[in-house]
Amino acid sequence: MGYTVVPILQEQPLILSEEHLALEGAEGEAWKKAMQSLHPRLLPSLKESALLSEEESEFCVAGGIFDYERGKELVIDGVELQLSHCAEHFLDFLMSAEDCLSVLAERQEMLAPLTASEEQRARLDRLTEWWQRGDRVLLLQHR
Numbered sequence: 570m571g572y573t574v575v576p577i578l579q580e581q582p583l584i585l586s587e588e589h590l591a592l593e594g595a596e597g598e599a600w601k602k603a604m605q606s607l608h609p610r611l612l613p614s615l616k617e618s619a620l621l622s623e624e625e626s627e628f629c630v631a632g633g634i635f636d637y638e639r640g641k642e643l644v645i646d647g648v649e650l651q652l653s654h655c656a657e658h659f660l661d662f663l664m665s666a667e668d669c670l671s672v673l674a675e676r677q678e679m680l681a682p683l684t685a686s687e688e689q690r691a692r693l694d695r696l697t698e699w700w701q702r703g704d705r706v707l708l709l710q711h712r
Contacts, residue, residue, distance in 0.1 A: 571711045572601055572614060574696065576704035582646040583660070585707065588699075590692055600689060601708070603682035604696075608664075608672045612696075614708040615659045622651040663707070666700040673697065 572592040578584040592601050604612045645652050652660075664672075673680070684690045699706055 570598065572597060573617075573709045573711065574612070574706060575709065576699040576706050577660075577663075578642065578704065580660075582644055583652055585643040585645075586699075586704070587642050588695075590695060600683060600692065607676045607679055610662065610664050611669055611672055612706065612708050613659075613662065614710045615656060617709045617711050619653055619655045619659075620709065621645070621656070622653045660705075660707075663705045666703050666705055669700045669706070670697070673700075 571594075574590040574592065576586045576588060578586050592598070601612065601614070644650070680693070683693045696706065
């Protein structure tokens with residue numbers, strides 16, 4: 570199973586950044602779990618197939634909407650692409666960027682598993698940058 574961490578650039582219409590972090594394999598899964606152990610709502614995951622409404626299922630069959638649009642901003646405008654009701658509720662559940670930064674600051678002693686390697690430190694630094702610029706962050710689960 571793989572995951573993609575992607576910042577939300579805008580809420581209405583929903584715009585997902587072209588920037589992203591890929592979490593693959595056992596190392597990616599371990600990093601995700603370590604991040605979620607800091608706070609259950611810090612980086613919750615949404616199945617990629619639940620992102621778009623049923624009418625857009627052709628993208629899911631084609632390997633997933635995010636894979637289809639990787640490297641480009643993805644605009645879910647409610648016309649061409651429509652957010653599912655499940656995803657709408659999920660986005661309401663996401664913590665604010667400010668709250669995520671507060672969790673990181675409060676749990677510094679728990680960051681060791683997130684910074685064990687240079688790649689992991691770079692990943693946490695990128696995620697922190699997104700939160701510092703005010704972006705909420707979405708974790709999409711693939712397959």
